[in-house]
Amino acid sequence: xxxxxxxxxxxxxxxxxxxxxAGKTSVGLALARYLNWAFExxxxxxxxxxxxxxxxxxxxxGESEFRRAEHAAVRSVLAELEGxxxxxxxxGGGAFVQENNAALLKAAGVPTxxxxxxxxxxxxxxxxxxxxxxxxxxxxxxxxxxxxLFEARRKHYLQASHKIPTEGRSFEEIAAxxxxxxGLKRIEIRTQQGEVE
Ligand code: S3P
Numbered sequence: 001x002x003x004x005x006x007x008x009x010x011x012x013x014x015x016x017x018x019x020x021x022a023g024k025t026s027v028g029l030a031l032a033r034y035l036n037w038a039f040e041x042x043x044x045x046x047x048x049x050x051x052x053x054x055x056x057x058x059x060x061x062g063e064s065e066f067r068r069a070e071h072a073a074v075r076s077v078l079a080e081l082e083g084x085x086x087x088x089x090x091x092g093g094g095a096f097v098q099e100n101n102a103a104l105l106k107a108a109g110v111p112t113x114x115x116x117x118x119x120x121x122x123x124x125x126x127x128x129x130x131x132x133x134x135x136x137x138x139x140x141x142x143x144x145x146x147x148x149l150f151e152a153r154r155k156h157y158l159q160a161s162h163k164i165p166t167e168g169r170s171f172e173e174i175a176a177x178x179x180x181x182x183g184l185k186r187i188e189i190r191t192q193q194g195e196v197e
Contacts, residue, residue, distance in 0.1 A: 036187035058138035
């Protein structure tokens with residue numbers, strides 16, 4: 001008799017992947033709100049664990065040290081999910097490109113969602129965030145470097161379990177599509193008066 005092995009992912013964690021400017025944090029927050037799950041930005045976990053900012057890690061210790069810290073952070077978040085935590089996690093733009101992280105996430109069976117957008121739109125968003133919010137991205141570089149890095153990485157992002165096009169769409173729309181794609185229902189929170197929030 002053939003054994004029936006279930007390959008259903010356990011859905012206590014959803015990982016958003018994609019290039020810089022893909023909207024991983026904004027979509028992650030919208031998705032967490034939609035599902036009433038907790039949200040986490042992996043870069044913030046790295047900064048907490050390392051007690052310094054991402055630009056500081058790059059500047060003082062280099063990219064390879066950042067990748068080591070990033071891998072430790074992926075491991076620790078997965079350990080928490082295995083312990084029962086429920087979370088939407090936004091990964092930094094390079095995390096899923098590292099084979100060791102991609103392999104860990106695949107082995108854990110958690111959904112990984114690639115937020116896809118044309119490189120021109122990603123560049124526009126990152127440039128705008130740099131000017132308006134002072135967002136510092138150590139690997140931003142020039143438009144040509146940005147495009148080359150995007151092209152080298154895209155095949156890795158395409159290894160994610162799901163791909164969602166994001167061009168010209170609102171964060172809420174994208175979040176709703178992710179929930180629907182993963183077969184997750186919106187959680188409505190009722191206030192004491194019985195109103196739906
Ligand atoms: C990186 C992207 C950043 C951050 C770090 C490295 C990358 O995150 O993890 O600067 O390699 O693309 P965002 O994608 O949130 O900008």
